[in-house]
Amino acid sequence: MNLAVVLVSPKTPGNIGSAARAMLNMGARDLRLVAPRCDHLDSQSVAMAVHAEDLLRSARVYPTLRDALADRDLSVGTSARVRADLPPGRHPATLRPLVRAAAAPALVFGPEETGLINSDLEQCQVTVRIPTGDYASLNLAQAVLLVCYEFLQGGDEVTAAERKTATREDMEAMYGHLRETMQLIGYTDAVRARHTLRLWRAMLDRALMSPAESRLFRGFLRQVKWKVDSAARAGDPADAEQP
Structure with missing residues (x-):
């Protein structure tokens, strides 16, 4: 599957490197960074990426989320909070058929300290919420690993329907x-x-x-x-x- 993982304004190199490693674990290879607040090729990032260094070095950097999603036909935002005026987040497994049927899906994660803001989630067609215990705060790499697993490795394979969706x-x-x-x-x-x-x-x-x-x-x-x-x-x- 041509799944892109988009990190919006990541703050620390270690989190970017760890996210790249999580992507490689689950078979995702398209890493996109939107206005990162650090050098994604910092030595700490490379060290945390381990065998995903090539994936990290091939990451593309964009000025805005709109630019990063321009060629995608489905964008899935992530949020642990319920937002006014926006649809509630859905369990990852319920979105699996939709993601697997897309030709060019994207999975979008927000900054470590705040998550995606409303204007970011507005650009996503659906929102995914990882079910957790009472403490819902996950490390960025943990979230990337869990959702990529659900979409790429979890459950039975779903035959992708032939379709072309607007970018x-x-x-x-x-x-x-x-x-x-x-x-x-x-x-x-x-x-x-x-x-x-x-x-x-x-x-x-x-x-x-x-x-x-x-x-x-x-x-x-x-x-x-x-x-x-x-x-x-x-x-x-x-x-x-x-x-």
Whole structure:
């Protein structure tokens, strides 16, 4: 499986090296780092990676999470907390068929001290929560090991369905277009737009759109803008009237 592991703003070299080792243990080889706060090739990181040094050295560094997910067709965020306005985290085993059916899935982990923030989780179609005892805080490498095991080694193999899903870059561009359109027609305003868009994201991400479907949706949004602009140019209040 072409599973990418994305570490957002990791703080310590040792955690990056340990995460690389955990990935190699479970058969994942695509490590991506978003705005790391340390040198991922520091001697401590290399030492903790052990036999995963090549995996560590081939890691790609990105300025933003959006850049890191641009070529992925499914992104799975990780969180131990319940977030307002965001779907609750699911048990890893329940997401296994979805991940294995994807052509290019990504597994996203947040900074060691805070985890992923809401704006990061908004870019993930689903969230996974590792079931634990009362003390839910896991070391970064432990979390990488457990979830990679569930997706790559755990349970029976699921035959991947032949499908092509829109990349996250396709979807993020579509969501930016949707936000502009919602504000254009007065469906929401700048204050409420983020909350409203979260609800739309949750619904549309569940659809697992194909590239053609995302283009179809954006064609509809372009037609809405054309209609509004045409009504404004014609000065016809009836055409521009809001429902």
